[in-house]
Amino acid sequence: MQTRLYAQGRVIEQDFGYAELPDRLRTHPDAVAWLDLLEPSATDLAAVAAEYGLHPLAVEDALAERERPKLDRYPDHLFVNVYAVSFDHGGEPPEVHKVEISAFVTARVLITVHKAEGTVDELVERWDADAGLAASGGIDFLLYGLFDVVVDSQYAAARKVDEAMDSIEDAMLGEGGAPRPVRMRGFALRRTLAQLRRAVAPMQDVVTEVSRPDGGLVDDDLRPYYRDVEDHAERALESIEHSLTRITELLDADLNEQSNILNDITRKLAAWAAIIAVPTAVTGYFGQNVPFPGFGQTWGFVESTALILIGGGALYFYLKKRGWL
Known part of the structure; x- marks a missing residue:
């Protein structure tokens, strides 16, 4: 568990116990707080839900594994589920590592639930990097920092996938078609892109829904920053779509090259068979059987x-x- 208390954009207290959080919020009526839970049990999350009035369906989604990225609105809070991702192209096969993050956005507390370790340090660094912007916001600033870290990780992964495709493209477009290991790596990369797309595709809609003017959560000072995150989410998705199209076209081109090679081999075999058929037919017709x-x-x-x-x-x-x- 990690805790932080913000007042006017500054961290005034941190790493205090969960039981102390309500008292500190009452002591600092203008402050907002961040509470992060790593793989909490159902009992732990039920206690948090009772304290802050979290909807049972949102709590159920926060405990579930591999929930889709989404935003749900409830009377007293929002529920957001997103994925921070990283791409490892050094392994066989290449893999996308996902960190699922669920967030409850209440009036004064941002509660994040990490279902695996990771991204917390990046999130804290992102909040601490812009004290001026933090001073103009509250919960909307904390949520913006979460979205910014998540979308940046997705865009970085999309760029790495695109770069990893260069070596595959060189091998596939060579004369004679690609060796089987290269083709298998291409198929693995396409599967990785499909996994990445499932995490990235909904992000633009999630950020747009949170920052809409009638939502009452994001103030005018922070709205341009949310639009910037929307733009990055759109660019990440476009990069993934482009990479999917590119790898599919490469695999199709390699298949066509393999078909051309097979046609050449078939033609050569047919030609030799025709040449051999002439003496075979003549000797067979005359029944020749010379001593050897x-x-x-x-x-x-x-x-x-x-x-x-x-x-x-x-x-x-x-x-x-x-x-x-």
Whole structure:
């Protein structure tokens, strides 16, 4: 658990116990507070809900795993669920790491529920980085900082995915098509982009809904900053959509290249088959059967059998090496 008490944009107290929070809010009537809970139990969250009048459905969503990104309005508070993300392209396969964050936005307290460790330090740094802006806001400033950190992480992940695609593009567009490991990495990257898109796509609507003028939460001084977060969320989604289109086109281009190679191989095999068919047809028509070394002898049979096995085996390994088998 982490706690902070803000007054006029300054942190006046922090890291105090949860039981002390109501008294400190009463002592400082103009202050707002941040309460962060890491993987709370149902009992812990029920106690918080009873203290601040949180809706049971919002509490249920905060305890659930992998809830979709959304904003729900209740009579006395808002419930927000978002995902901070990071992209690891060094592993096999590349992965998107998500940190699910649920937030209850009340009149004087922002309650965040982290379902995994991460982003808390970045969030605190973001709030501390702009004391002037913090002085003009209250809960809306704390919520803006949360949105800004989340959207920045999403945009950074989208950029890293786009950069990771450059090496795959070079390999796929080379002559002869991409090796199978490169194609499999391309498919893994497309799956990663789909996971990333599910976390990023709703963010613009969530931020827009919070900052709408009739919502009564965001004041005029902070509204431009919320619009800036909306713009970053839109750019992150556009980058992901572009990357999805790009990787799909690369995979399609590689498939076409593989088909062209297969057509060339088929044409060559058909040509050689036609050449071989001429002597085969002539000798078959005339029933030619000329004596050969070892004709009528046991060792001649062994010799022909060995030639068949050696020739067939050599052809098998050659075709296997070329990837035809």
